[in-house]
Amino acid sequence: MRSNSARRGSSRFAKKVGEIRPTQLLHSSGVGALIDLPNLSVMVMGLDEWDLTHSTVLTEQRLLAQVKRRLGDQVEQLLMPPAVQEGNGFGNDALGYENLVGVPCSPFPRWMVCPVCKTLAPLSSGLFNLDPKPFAPERSRFVHTNCRAKKPPAVLPVRFMVACEAGHLDDFPWVDFVHRGEKCERPQLRLEEFGVSGEAADVQVKCTNCGSSRRMSAAFGEQALYRGAALAQVLCVAGAALLLGEGRRPVPP
Numbered sequence: 676m677r678s679n680s681a682r683r684g685s686s687r688f689a690k691k692v693g694e695i696r697p698t699q700l701l702h703s704s705g706v707g708a709l710i711d712l713p714n715l716s717v718m719v720m721g722l723d724e725w726d727l728t729h730s731t732v733l734t735e736q737r738l739l740a741q742v743k744r745r746l747g748d749q750v751e752q753l754l755m756p757p758a759v760q761e762g763n764g765f766g767n768d769a770l771g772y773e774n775l776v777g778v779p780c781s782p783f784p785r786w787m788v789c790p791v792c793k794t795l796a797p798l799s800s801g802l803f804n805l806d807p808k809p810f811a812p813e814r815s816r817f818v819h820t821n822c823r824a825k826k827p828p829a830v831l832p833v834r835f836m837v838a839c840e841a842g843h844l845d846d847f848p849w850v851d852f853v854h855r856g857e858k859c860e861r862p863q864l865r866l867e868e869f870g871v872s873g874e875a876a877d878v879q880v881k882c883t884n885c886g887s888s889r890r891m892s893a894a895f896g897e898q899a900l901y902r903g904a905a906l907a908q909v910l911c912v913a914g915a916a917l918l919l920g921e922g923r924r925p926v927p928p
């Protein structure tokens with residue numbers, strides 16, 4: 676599994692962040708699935724982002740015929756997930772080319788929280804940088820580079836996101852939510868927790884630029900608003916209602 680840049684098919688900036696068995700890819704962890712790694716939460720990207728250079732063709736004519744019967748004649752061939760076969764001459768170099776071959780994934784949710792200073796920001800803010808671990812890829816993490824902590828601490832994927840009934844996921848609308856739809860020139864968010872319950876009522880998002888704050892409990896239930904409309908009435912691109920979902924709880928620092 677490799678974390679990809681937004682650039683299609685480009686493995687130049689990709690980093691290996693973990694491993695997954697081919698059977699997992701076929702079942703629970705296919706395209707669009709969220710995978711929990713020790714410090715990262717990633718989503719498997721669509722097939723159009725896969726680099727198939729290292730995909731072996733399956734030469735099972737009867738299986739191909741079966742698949743065609745079900746899906747149609749446009750299916751030309753069956754491929755294994757991209758992987759570098761052993762004994763290919765690439766060697767076993769953790770920093771080597773073979774570690775750039777794999778299934779592309781992308782961090783999701785894209786908002787992270789710093790456990791030390793509570794900064795809540797999207798990865799696109801540039802505040803958090805990937806700290807890859809070539810020799811232990813599954814321990815790769817994002818760190819808060821300019822945190823007040825002495826050593827840049829590992830940041831955690833925020834545990835709130837929105838999902839529709841058909842399973843489409845999106846980031847929680849943090850900026851809209853805390854500002855109740857009002858404008859803020861330079862939003863700077865923090866996610867604060869009171870007590871150890873971890874319940875939504877004890878979690879507050881705050882903008883240190885304008886002073887707005889809001890408890891997460893306001894995002895749940897029928898009164899919940901999403902982009903100015905009741906959350907339950909807003910439709911996703913595919914036409915299903917958006918609901919608020921909760922991901923895993925962050926591990927205390």
Ligand SMILES: [Zn+2]
Nearest residue numbers: 789792819822
């Ligand atoms: Zn920090």
Ligand SMILES: [Zn+2]
Nearest residue numbers: 839843911913
């Ligand atoms: Zn949907």
Ligand SMILES: [Zn+2]
Nearest residue numbers: 859882884885
């Ligand atoms: Zn603000």
